[in-house]
Amino acid sequence: MAKAGKQPRPKAETPKGFRDYFGPEVTQRTEMLSSIAAVYHQYGFDALESSAVETVESLGKFLPDVDRPNEGVFAWQEDEDDGKGDWLALRYDLTAPLARVYAQHRNDLPTPYRRYAMGPVWRNEKPGPGRFRQFYQCDADTVGAANVAADAEICAMLSDTLERVGIPRGDYIVRVNNRKVLNGILETMGLVDDAGRRDAVLRTIDKFDKVGESGVQELLTKGRLDASGAFIDGVGLSEDQAAPVLAFLTSKADEVATTLRNLQGAVGQSVTGLEGVQELETIAELMTAQGYNADRVMIDPSVVRGLGYYTGPVFEAELTFEILDEKGRRRQFGSVSGGGRYDDLVKRFTGQAVPATGISIGVDRLLAALQAKGRMAAEVQGPVVVTVMDRDRMADYQAMVGELRQAGIRAEVYLGNPKNFGNQLKYADKRNSPIAVIEGGNEKEAGIVQIKDLILGAKIAENATLEEWKERPSQIEVPRTQLVEKVREILDGQGG
């Protein structure tokens, strides 16, 4: 109860939609990001860390309108006496800051500028289960390279990255599509100047993953009854008009040459469309020349994510192995990375279009994939715990952990109240400690220490009474001088 006149105690809670990450959750992500950075670096990409805070103006999209421009971003106004302080906001991705950085520093940066960036981004959205308002992104982009060789490089790098972090070849595929091909198709359909129906077609294509070929066909034409029984109005195209869109989405064949021929058929005489097909062909050639065959990087016009946003080639990396979903059903793991070419981003600042292409890796999803593949230990071993039998001999215990650490072994002294020895073992258990070391007064006199193998102990305990357990060899007595050697031996045995 708060006493009268006192401030109530603050609640110890993360804000809604935020969370804390503990131990292995942090170190496994760090490790994965470090492997990814090593690949990016080898490809000639340079690290960039921009500030978490940008002006709302330079983030774009979220310009101040009425009172507070915090639709989608966390934003606040700088305190100035005249009330005209800048509006600042937390970045919502790593691409908008890249555009600002490139525009600001373009005279000092090399062109093309290959950069990678990794870090948290923030979204001011209603949080939901598993949906957080702060999460990590990991991006690589090439700014200032118009050549599709830049896009091909991104695909090769994405493939290398997945293998480097531990996704075996055959368990992933990088799919490539091209917005220009779709543009060509919209041209042949006569929809380029019909913004309303063009956008309706784009929105419909976005549903291809969900509703499939026949669903898209219905939605483009007369409309469709959805699963819930509701009728969804169609775009109102004729079946003939809808045909090229469906030809586009379903043009993938076993041979890339056939796929490309199908696309060529779909775009007809459109110059933009033919350019797009040509780009896909060049990418396919470059990939093959470097040994990235269709089992790793593949031209696949059914990739529709991002087609609305990007202006040229579009990439998506999918993990093809199966996992069990929440309901125990087998399903493919799915997408862990996407990207593409976007040529207009810097123009907002400078007035000049600057070609750019890149990818973003979904850090949490890729981490979950590695855990599903058993590439990341779910539980990480804790430190060796040196227990405290005699609180006046702390220096002795500290000397032990000092020796263990010198030998590269993670170790610590129990620093809580040592009175209750059971609490010390409970602590070691909570830490996932592999070993506890014990040196009471008698041991000290005899020049020995007790080493308790907690992992073997736990196994024995499952099948033994307390009395039996005490007698088992999960606890051994060794000369104090052999402490490090014996601990090492037991650790090696446990690791095996």
Place this chain on the structure above:
Amino acid sequence: MAKAGKQPRPKAETPKGFRDYFGPEVTQRTEMLSSIAAVYHQYGFDALESSAVETVESLGKFLPDVDRPNEGVFAWQEDEDDGKGDWLALRYDLTAPLARVYAQHRNDLPTPYRRYAMGPVWRNEKPGPGRFRQFYQCDADTVGAANVAADAEICAMLSDTLERVGIPRGDYIVRVNNRKVLNGILETMGLVDDAGRRDAVLRTIDKFDKVGESGVQELLTKGRLDASGAFIDGVGLSEDQAAPVLAFLTSKADEVATTLRNLQGAVGQSVTGLEGVQELETIAELMTAQGYNADRVMIDPSVVRGLGYYTGPVFEAELTFEILDEKGRRRQFGSVSGGGRYDDLVKRFTGQAVPATGISIGVDRLLAALQAKGRMAAEVQGPVVVTVMDRDRMADYQAMVGELRQAGIRAEVYLGNPKNFGNQLKYADKRNSPIAVIEGGNEKEAGIVQIKDLILGAKIAENATLEEWKERPSQIEVPRTQLVEKVREILDGQGG
């Protein structure tokens, strides 16, 4: 010029007081933090990453008062229909979030809880030269351990950390003081219940670094003329009353036993004071038992930073080597880390005092120190650049970088417009590339490539005319099949 009716272009600028970090600035920091994390981990500390955003309420200190509680922090109010949304803010350090995390998760966390955290923090302050509103901190704390063995462990770990990142023994010192000793002295002075004069004494002690012994003496008594000629009022103590404070600050002797005796004399009969001296003695004993002698960790009552904030032992790591300051004068590098015991932080949330002790490393300062010691290359080598002589043979060039990368060599193809070859070499120069690879049509036919040693080339160019330079062996011709081998050879030679 913005066209009429169009939005003006946004300015490409970081907000005031924020900055971008490029290439080595990012990777060197990452590398240093990773070395520090390795030491912390070996000491049994677990990683924690809390969210950047906390409720203003749980950050404390900055409770909403009038309109916007953004004194010192970046804060904003959650959008709720009733206008009563929570106030959120960016964390201003890593300690306040630790208190919240421990209070929130204490039933699941081990006790004691050793944790480390590294990441950016934000301060809403007027930016100045070299003073940014976002910067990195790197902390390690032990929560729930009342024993000073926990403090001693922190000191040992700090010493190990500095050596691990590259500060040699002899170039740093960890100094230890204790707030309880000072409390004992305030007791003997009869100032415990005289909050006004007690705080005045604490503020005066804070100036010890600046004004020295005689300065503090004057400020505690009758006042003092400062350097600018202004008179600073004294606290008004008698010389006898001021004496124990000065005895405390100057009690450091060559032998720790003498230092402790001096402190004992200064605290007189105060129980708190004697407890403080006893704690320092225990720390000194534990350090010596582990081989951390006074050349690494030393009891030094002249350490005054943080004495007002902490409740027990106080630590400071100073780098003792000299650097040249902006004005070319030699001075000691100074402090890179500080910390101490603070036993009341969690109490705000739970009502129960929880003992805690820890340190914070000034990441930017330590990085600057490593640069000053030549431990970090100021400029980092760029990638090998494969130039593009024939844009239709991009696949050939991509194959070359593919082979180089396979061999672990950082390499890239020039992805800009290849028309002007000079631009390609300028690009390689801007990237700090060690080598450029050239394969024109003639070379292709002859089965050879040109390898240009750009580092040797630059050296020669300093002392040669253009004509001479062209003839120099900084450019060699090798069979295409020997590309990787020769590039490796030249890189090895450059590195030597």
